[in-house]
Amino acid sequence: MAHYELETPVSEAQIRQLRVNDTVTLHTTLFGIRDATQIHLFDHGRSTRFDLSGHAVIHTAPNVRKVEPSTEYPAGYAPVCIGTTTSDRMERFTRPLMTQYGVRMIVGKGGMRDGSLAAFQELGGVYLAIVGGTAALETTWIEQIEDVDLDDLNPESLWKFRIRNFGPLLVAMDSHGNSLYDVVRSDVERNRASALASLGVHSS
Amino acid sequence: MKVDLNTVEEVSKELYIRALKLLPPDIKDGFTQLAATETGATAKNVLATIMTNIEVAENTNNMLCQDTGVPIYYVTIGDEVDVGGHALMQAIRRGCERATREHPLRSSVVHPLTRKNNHSSCGIEVPVIHVDYSDTPDELTIKMVPKGSGSENNSFLKMAIPAEGIDAIKAFVVDCAINAGGKTCPPTIVGVGLGGTSDLCVALAKRASTRQLGTVCADPEGAKLEAELSAAINRLGVGPQGLGGDSTAFAVHIELAHTHITMNPIAVNMQCHSARRAKATFSPAGVTYGF
Numbered sequence: 470m471a472h473y474e475l476e477t478p479v480s481e482a483q484i485r486q487l488r489v490n491d492t493v494t495l496h497t498t499l500f501g502i503r504d505a506t507q508i509h510l511f512d513h514g515r516s517t518r519f520d521l522s523g524h525a526v527i528h529t530a531p532n533v534r535k536v537e538p539s540t541e542y543p544a545g546y547a548p549v550c551i552g553t554t555t556s557d558r559m560e561r562f563t564r565p566l567m568t569q570y571g572v573r574m575i576v577g578k579g580g581m582r583d584g585s586l587a588a589f590q591e592l593g594g595v596y597l598a599i600v601g602g603t604a605a606l607e608t609t610w611i612e613q614i615e616d617v618d619l620d621d622l623n624p625e626s627l628w629k630f631r632i633r634n635f636g637p638l639l640v641a642m643d644s645h646g647n648s649l650y651d652v653v654r655s656d657v658e659r660n661r662a663s664a665l666a667s668l669g670v671h672s673s
Numbered sequence: 674m675k676v677d678l679n680t681v682e683e684v685s686k687e688l689y690i691r692a693l694k695l696l697p698p699d700i701k702d703g704f705t706q707l708a709a710t711e712t713g714a715t716a717k718n719v720l721a722t723i724m725t726n727i728e729v730a731e732n733t734n735n736m737l738c739q740d741t742g743v744p745i746y747y748v749t750i751g752d753e754v755d756v757g758g759h760a761l762m763q764a765i766r767r768g769c770e771r772a773t774r775e776h777p778l779r780s781s782v783v784h785p786l787t788r789k790n791n792h793s794s795c796g797i798e799v800p801v802i803h804v805d806y807s808d809t810p811d812e813l814t815i816k817m818v819p820k821g822s823g824s825e826n827n828s829f830l831k832m833a834i835p836a837e838g839i840d841a842i843k844a845f846v847v848d849c850a851i852n853a854g855g856k857t858c859p860p861t862i863v864g865v866g867l868g869g870t871s872d873l874c875v876a877l878a879k880r881a882s883t884r885q886l887g888t889v890c891a892d893p894e895g896a897k898l899e900a901e902l903s904a905a906i907n908r909l910g911v912g913p914q915g916l917g918g919d920s921t922a923f924a925v926h927i928e929l930a931h932t933h934i935t936m937n938p939i940a941v942n943m944q945c946h947s948a949r950r951a952k953a954t955f956s957p958a959g960v961t962y963g964f
Contacts, residue, residue, distance in 0.1 A: 490715075505788065532739055532779040549777065552739030555823040555856045579823070579855040579915055600722040600914060601823065601858040602947040604739040605730035624779045624790070639715070641916065649715075650855065653917045656910045657851055664905040668843040 472637065477574075478523025481593035484573050487640045489647040493597055494636030498615075499576070501529040501628030503554060506619060507562040511569075517618045517627050522571030525597070528554045528578070530624040533614065544629075546614045551630070552604025555579045556596070564588040578602075580641060580650035589644045596642035598649075610635040674811040676756040676955050678764040681815075684953045684960055685768025688817035689744060689794075690776055692951035693736040696727050697964035699886040700923070700948045707860055707920040716918025723913070723946060738947040741778045742819035744769050744800035745879075753810035754955075762802055765815070769793075769800045781822070803876075813955040818883045824861060824945040827853040830875055833937040842867065842939050843902065846925065849941040850906045855915015858945035862886065863906060863925045866940035867895070868932035878942035881926035883950055885964070888926075895927040902927075913946070923948070 472492045475483060477499065487493065500521055509515045532549040536542050556577030563585035566572040573594050575581070578601030589595055599607065616629040642648040665671070704727075708720045730737045746765050750756060773780050773794040780792040782799050794800070807814075829849045833841040846865055853861070864882025866874040881890075889896040902925040912918025923946075932938060952963045 529739065530779060530781075532736065532741065532777070534777055550736040550739045550779075554740065555826070555858075557856050558826075578858065598914065598916065600719050600726070602738045602821075602945055603722055603726035605733060605735040605737055606722070606726040608735060609729065609733070623792075624781075639916070649916055653911065653915060654854070656917065657854075660908055660910050661847065661851060664847055664908040665844060667908060668847070668901055668905050670840045670843050 477525055479573055480523065481573070484593045484595055485644050487595050487643055488645065489640050489643050489649050491640040492637040493640060494634055495525055495638070496633055496635065497631070498524060499630045499632045499635060500524055500526045501531060501551070501630060502526045503528060503530045503625040504558055505622045505625035506627050507559055507566070509619060509622060511562055511565050515619065519616070519618055519627060519629060521566075523573050525574035525576055526566065526572050527576040527599075528556050528559060529628070530554065531628060533624070542614065544614045544617045546617065548608060548611055548614055550604050551608045551611055553578045553599045553601055553607065555601070556581050560584055567592045567594050576638060580648070586642055586646065586648050589642055590646050593644050595640055595644060597638035598641035599638055674754050674955070674957050676754060676813055678757065678760055680960065681756070681761060681764040682768040682771070684815060685746065685765040685817070686772040686775070687962070688815060688951045688953055689769055689772035689778070689819065691962060692817045692819050692949045693741060693778070694730055694734065695951065696737060696947070697885070697950060699964070701727065703886045703923040707923065711918055711920050713912055713918030715916050716912045716920055719913035719916060719918070720920060737949065738821060739779065740821040740823065741781045741794065742821045743782060743825065744794055745818040745820055746800055746802045747816040747818070748802060748804045749807050749814045750804065751807050751809045751812040754813045756813060765802055766795055766800060770795050811957050814952060816950060816952045818950045821858070821945050821947065824857040824943040827857045827943045828875070828878070829941045830871060831939045832871060833939055835935065835937050837937060841937060842898070843905070845939050846902055846941055847905060847909070850909060850911065850921060853943055854911060857943040858947065859911055859915060859922065860913055860920045860946050861922050862944040862948055863902070863922050864942040864944060865902070865925060865927045866942070867927060867929040868938060869930035871938060873930055874938040874940040875942070877928040877930060878940035881928040882942045882944035884926045884928075886923055890927045890929065892929055895929045899925050899927045
């Protein structure tokens with residue numbers, strides 16, 4: 470269980486060294502994406518001017534305040550509260566994010582499935598678990614909303630955040646075929662019978 | 674008691690913002706209890722991070738979670754309260770919209786087909802407003818719940834049959850908690866609706882999931898089943914954030930209604946660990962805020 474401080478973007482070698490239960494703190498840049506962002510990118514044929522290669526994306530749609538663009542707020546948005554949404558809904562976008570845009574890290578909550586795990590293994594990627602529902606804390610790790618693309622989808626725009634000390638995040642799915650969610654899932658399946666037995670129900 | 678609708682509008686605005694920022698004391702106590710007994714190393718870290726977040730939200734006057742949810746208002750009107758009907762609903766709606774624009778809050782509400790967001794947290798039938806009546810003559814209460822989607826997406830209804838009995842209820846609730854996994858932001862309050870019609874059953878589940886921790890079902894059989902199910906769910910090992918551990922649920926809450934001789938409906942609605950709610954009570958002495 471090692472800890473890594475990673476400046477984005479990262480190389481494939483940096484990702485391959487990460488193992489489940491390691492922790493990571495991210496620095497520099499983080500991109501925010503969500504359901505509609507990816508539906509428009511991958512189903513509606515749209516594209517982004519951002520270079521996501523080697524970068525981390527976070528499953529989010531932030532609370533922001535619209536302000537006059539300035540040095541402090543170059544995108545015309547001040548952060549209000551930025552947190553993380555459930556990743557599972559966006560499962561089918563992991564592979565295209567990696568093959569078409571070169572994304573290497575997904576920050577999310579609740580975990581992803583086999584398709585994502587296979588993509589991480591083949592292409593060199595990881596899933597970094599953040600604690601969902603801790604947005605007040607997470608907001609303190611974000612220095613600025615640097616830029617925004619696809620903003621007609623607001624709040625599900627493609628956000629570019631400048632970050633510092635973003636973490637620690639838990640490596641919950643690595644590039645070697647390991648997923649903490651799979652471990653928990655098989656434990657839970659085993660525990661199901663005893664839970665039902667405690668209720669006087671014969672497991673089906 | 675006559676209630677001024679401008680006050681209702683202001684209070685409805687304030688309730689949305691308060692709910693997003695201040696976690697009720699019973700939920701905080703729930704965390705303290707879970708943290709005291711949790712044995713998993715990762716689970717302990719997750720619970721500690723959540724408890725830190727509660728402090729950060731209070732110290733920075735920020736929202737606990739970015740998900741502003743679907744706004745729900747539960748209104749209870751005493752017999753002697755003069756507050757109007759349609760006009761009351763409109764005042765609540767205006768307050769909800771003003772909270773969104775004036776704070777500002779992320780509007781999380783879209784049209785179900787066009788997916789268009791009008792950035793007001795309002796739309797067709799939203800905010801959801803439930804109206805009920807009480808025999809406390811001079812009292813109007815409004816409870817506000819910003820219902821987050823991670824937990825709401827894990828809502829389930831099963832129209833079981835009488836021959837499947839109580840076992841069907843038990844197995845369904847356990848399997849819902851398993852299927853929800855980490856997606857609901859556990860530890861959760863697992864709200865269970867039993868009986869009624871399909872729509873009432875689901876509404877009961879939501880009422881159960883947003884009930885104060887430490888309260889029990891008014892029906893003794895329901896209360897007994899709550900305790901059994903709470904213990905069983907916490908044997909599963911889903912844990913905080915679905916990363917394993919003892920703390921899968923704060924509690925299972927049940928609300929029930931009588932049902933048809935041929936029916937055995939079961940609904941499950943989860944509330945995430947950011948189990949937010951805020952309440953205002955109007956009385957002749959004025960308005961007081963609570964949870």
